[in-house]
């Protein structure tokens with residue numbers, strides 16, 4: 471039995487369908503990532519699966535339950551890490567975790583939970599004194615308190631420093647090893663590529679692609695060559711094999727199924743002119759490339775695409 475089954479899910483606000491006939495299933499023990507630009511409908515979908523919002527149409531089963539009826543047994547078997555959980559600010563970390571555990575018949579130990587999320591040193595700190603990243607770690611601990619069979623993680627590592635993100639990834643990996651099903655939303659494509667068995671890309675309420683990261687990047691032209699042109703060089707002077715380049719920030723990018731020949735043509739062109747090609751790079755097509763193509767084909771995604779391109783230029 472699949473842990474999560476969604477068929478024909480629809481949800482509208484007024485005349486706008488924010489989730490539009492969405493179907494997918496998540497196997498038990500699978501880590502499934504829902505990706506998409508701001509406002510795509512990810513949180514709405516996840517909150518319907520959690521029983522926090524009602525669908526207008528469609529069939530939804532989580533561990534065999536209809537979340538809309540929100541039975542106690544269902545709530546006891548799932549864990550939720552919300553994007554923005556409100557905390558009782560005057561409680562300490564340990565107190566909040568202890569309170570949360572009481573809601574569940576199957577509980578993890580308070581010390582183990584704090585250890586798992588790296589908050590042991592903050593056990594007696596009041597919540598109002600925690601940093602943004604530490605609050606997200608506390609969110610994680612609360613979501614795990616009942617040793618859930620299905621864990622919903624809505625942007626779990628937003629605001630984490632790089633080491634804390636790696637730590638959270640290890641935690642999700644160990645949950646997968648224990649057989650926990652994880653539904654994750656994230657804006658970090660590397661996070662999805664690293665953690666998810668399968669990903670789904672949602673744009674304007676519709677699922678545009680579902681598959682393993684390997685399936686989604688198994689494109690024929692799966693090698694990306696990127697470079698900048700030296701000052702004074704014209705793009706139309708490049709050899710024919712390199713003419714399919716597209717602008718990417720301040721540089722140029724070529725997706726090719728003939729990387730050796732294309733690279734040879736490009737470097738011969740540069741050597742003949744005695745110029746260097748700044749920022750020359752050859753790499754495999756990434757999930758981010760595929761995601762940006764999918765989102766870019768949809769006007770609503772322009773802003774997101776811009777942000778990613780700019781972020782890549784800076785790095």
Ligand SMILES: Nc1ncnc2c1ncn2[C@@H]1O[C@H](COP(=O)(O)OP(=O)(O)OP(=O)(O)O)[C@@H](O)[C@H]1O
Nearest residue numbers: 483484488506507508509510511512513514515553
């Ligand atoms: N209660 C509501 N009333 C009206 N519109 C809503 C409501 N909740 C969400 N929406 C709209 O539904 C759309 C989808 O929102 P949702 O929060 O599901 O997107 P998301 O993919 O999770 O975005 P983000 O990445 O920014 O978290 C948005 O346009 C949002 O404004």
